Amino acid sequence: MKIAKLHDKYYKKILIFPAILIIISLIYLINFNTINGDFIYKDISLTGGTTITIYGEINQAELESFLLGKLEDLNTRQVYDFTTREQKAIIIETTSEGEYSLNLIEEFLGYELTEGENFDFEFTGSSLSENFYKQLLFAILLAFILMAVVVFIIFRTAIPSLAVIISAFANILMTLVFVNLIGMKMSTAGIVAFLMLIGYSVDTDILLTNRVLKRKEGTINQRIFGAFKTGMTMTLTSLFAFLFALFLVKSFSNVLTQIFSILVIGLGFDLINTWITNVSIIKWYAERKK
Amino acid sequence: MKLTFKIWILLILVFFSLVAIFGIPPKAIQSGVLITDVEKSSSVFEQGLRAGDILISVNGNSIKNLEDYSQIVSEYPKLNEERITFLTQNKKEIIVFEKEFPPISISKIPQTNIELGLDLAGGSRALIKAENKSLTSEEASDLATITANRLNAFGLTDLFVTSVSDLSGNNFMLIEIAGATPKDLRNLISEQGEFEARIGNKTVFTGGERDIASVGRDAQNARIESCDQSSDGTYYCTFSFTITLSPEAAKKHADITSNLGVNMTSQGNYLSEKLDLILDGNLVDSLLISEGLKGQLTTQISISGSGTGQTYDDALNSAKENMKKLQTILMTGSLPYKLEIVKLDTISPTLGKEIIKTIIFTALGIILIVALTLFFRYKSFKSSLALVATTISEVIIILGVAAMIRWNIDLPGIAGILATLGTGVDDLIILLDESNQKVILSLKQRLKRGFVIIMGAYFTTFASLLPLIWAGAGLLKGFAITTMIGISVGVFITRPAFSDMIKGLKKE
Numbered sequence: 026m027k028i029a030k031l032h033d034k035y036y037k038k039i040l041i042f043p044a045i046l047i048i049i050s051l052i053y054l055i056n057f058n059t060i061n062g063d064f065i066y067k068d069i070s071l072t073g074g075t076t077i078t079i080y081g082e083i084n085q086a087e088l089e090s091f092l093l094g095k096l097e098d099l100n101t102r103q104v105y106d107f108t109t110r111e112q113k114a115i116i117i118e119t120t121s122e123g124e125y126s127l128n129l130i131e132e133f134l135g136y137e138l139t140e141g142e143n144f145d146f147e148f149t150g151s152s153l154s155e156n157f158y159k160q161l162l163f164a165i166l167l168a169f170i171l172m173a174v175v176v177f178i179i180f181r182t183a184i185p186s187l188a189v190i191i192s193a194f195a196n197i198l199m200t201l202v203f204v205n206l207i208g209m210k211m212s213t214a215g216i217v218a219f220l221m222l223i224g225y226s227v228d229t230d231i232l233l234t235n236r237v238l239k240r241k242e243g244t245i246n247q248r249i250f251g252a253f254k255t256g257m258t259m260t261l262t263s264l265f266a267f268l269f270a271l272f273l274v275k276s277f278s279n280v281l282t283q284i285f286s287i288l289v290i291g292l293g294f295d296l297i298n299t300w301i302t303n304v305s306i307i308k309w310y311a312e313r314k315k
Numbered sequence: 316m317k318l319t320f321k322i323w324i325l326l327i328l329v330f331f332s333l334v335a336i337f338g339i340p341p342k343a344i345q346s347g348v349l350i351t352d353v354e355k356s357s358s359v360f361e362q363g364l365r366a367g368d369i370l371i372s373v374n375g376n377s378i379k380n381l382e383d384y385s386q387i388v389s390e391y392p393k394l395n396e397e398r399i400t401f402l403t404q405n406k407k408e409i410i411v412f413e414k415e416f417p418p419i420s421i422s423k424i425p426q427t428n429i430e431l432g433l434d435l436a437g438g439s440r441a442l443i444k445a446e447n448k449s450l451t452s453e454e455a456s457d458l459a460t461i462t463a464n465r466l467n468a469f470g471l472t473d474l475f476v477t478s479v480s481d482l483s484g485n486n487f488m489l490i491e492i493a494g495a496t497p498k499d500l501r502n503l504i505s506e507q508g509e510f511e512a513r514i515g516n517k518t519v520f521t522g523g524e525r526d527i528a529s530v531g532r533d534a535q536n537a538r539i540e541s542c543d544q545s546s547d548g549t550y551y552c553t554f555s556f557t558i559t560l561s562p563e564a565a566k567k568h569a570d571i572t573s574n575l576g577v578n579m580t581s582q583g584n585y586l587s588e589k590l591d592l593i594l595d596g597n598l599v600d601s602l603l604i605s606e607g608l609k610g611q612l613t614t615q616i617s618i619s620g621s622g623t624g625q626t627y628d629d630a631l632n633s634a635k636e637n638m639k640k641l642q643t644i645l646m647t648g649s650l651p652y653k654l655e656i657v658k659l660d661t662i663s664p665t666l667g668k669e670i671i672k673t674i675i676f677t678a679l680g681i682i683l684i685v686a687l688t689l690f691f692r693y694k695s696f697k698s699s700l701a702l703v704a705t706t707i708s709e710v711i712i713i714l715g716v717a718a719m720i721r722w723n724i725d726l727p728g729i730a731g732i733l734a735t736l737g738t739g740v741d742d743l744i745i746l747l748d749e750s751n752q753k754v755i756l757s758l759k760q761r762l763k764r765g766f767v768i769i770m771g772a773y774f775t776t777f778a779s780l781l782p783l784i785w786a787g788a789g790l791l792k793g794f795a796i797t798t799m800i801g802i803s804v805g806v807f808i809t810r811p812a813f814s815d816m817i818k819g820l821k822k823e
Contacts, residue, residue, distance in 0.1 A: 144663075220780070258748070
């Protein structure tokens, strides 16, 4: 087993790779925070504002150039049928006042809009969304702590538990950085996706730790490799499934698109964090205990 | 493969879930139309017809679908009949004597018992707080009760009003109205509706049960009086309806009027002060009080007002709307606080069907991809099939539980179900791999070791979902609860059954 020997030789050293990634991510986020005043770009579900969905075929480019400069923080996108590619609706997001925005859009369309018939209206007050945002962050923090507590209860030893928690943390951190790098504006759904990510990323870590520490048969390397095979099947299956889902939901639902995008990104980083970060720490720990 | 106890439990639960989802007999093959709303002041309501009833025939003509119903409604005035017999599925027979067909809102019978959230079924949702005041949870729930009464009185019935609180202890009122999106929801809740009837500077009565015994709303006691064109070309219509004062309010009226003087005019003799009707600080109307009422204990009072518009129809509708609003406020009283809408969503049902179609397609695609990946990994057709069957039954049970506890499935909820599929498959892979391990343990012991990992993963996920039940005034509760149901069903029911299936397959 050449790979096993290589791994035996370098497994401590390759920990530098995730360590550097974590440090760069932290620096990036701190820098991001000083520039933007927050850790993410927020969409209007978190800043407050109005979403107007207009049904029918409407030229997105023309509408956008008409509204540009008149509406604040303007964002438009299309909703279309995924089989026929036929446009079903156009969604306009803005932090400008709702009534004013509607009048402008009616001016562009040249016909009257009737709520519930040819358009939908969603409004979130800014004080409420600020409050929501704080609570969701709190929920994530709380979720993370609860997860950590459960992990400690399961393994009852400090270093393996910490390894799981560090991997989960690194996973969320790296995903957050990636999401910021591609300029994704986070919605409430996106934050929920991060919460799901906590659950997903510890799955493979628990599998690995359990196999390495609680099993007696085979060498440590064999146990790690066994866990690797199972874990890779798990993560890759989920990845394929979510990529497919992402491809389909992209046409109509911003909520689901964001959830699946974040899960796909997160599962990608989970491969690094479980099979480099966590593996190296747990191997180190197991070798020393021997 | 032997059907073990655990597999039986799975099969029985899948069966009951299907029953919970589709009903017995299956709703999809039932004929008739579902009544979604009956106006409270109508004769059919008095006779006992209610929202939720399934209408199967009118005047002996059977109604199989919406077309049958609309045909009967459109033909009825031509028949010159005066008697309508409604027959519902639960054998209710309702007979009314009307020349016009009563206003009933109907819809298709839903094909399943699964209730869809607002973002899929369409409707409006408003999250409301008191302006400049933080509500205690009792205040919020009182407010919800009053508002529900008010919306009901206004004729909106398919609604859900409740008080909600969030993680920081703020209390809100949440209003959800399914189906159609009423444009007047905003007006109805944004106006406090403080009503006062005054003579001079003395209050005679206000809205609500204490002062008002009943409000006339039928054709005899409430009507549009007249419509005229003003000199500037606009139209105005006047309305009037009668109300019955409580004995206390009537006594107050008598006491105040007994001290007033009398003005003689060519139109008749009236008291020196008028009865002013004031709504939210604005004068709605000033009514002359005839001499005969002076000092009298009158309980019947006629209230009037008007509506204006650019066209005749506009004015008529505006008068009707104003009348309805005034009637509502007189019946329910004013809201205790000035309210502020902090979140308002209206979603039309147009996109919902499209979304559901795509989601079903997505779910099937996910299951197919999972099956293919696993087939390539394990090269065992039967194991892959068992895995797919287990996953599908998991979805069925989640939906069954949702239908049983009347849990609304919304978009985040669907994300939750899809997420459950993901973790579910993960767990099944763990079990498959454990069963394939080359150790000298019995298969049972090997699977048991798999369960240790699964339970660990389960508890971490479950714990991480808990805070979401309360965060953000519960608007993401759908996701949290659906996922929790999903992973619990998985860990306690489908996975044990799956491990028995593997045992069965291995023995063969």
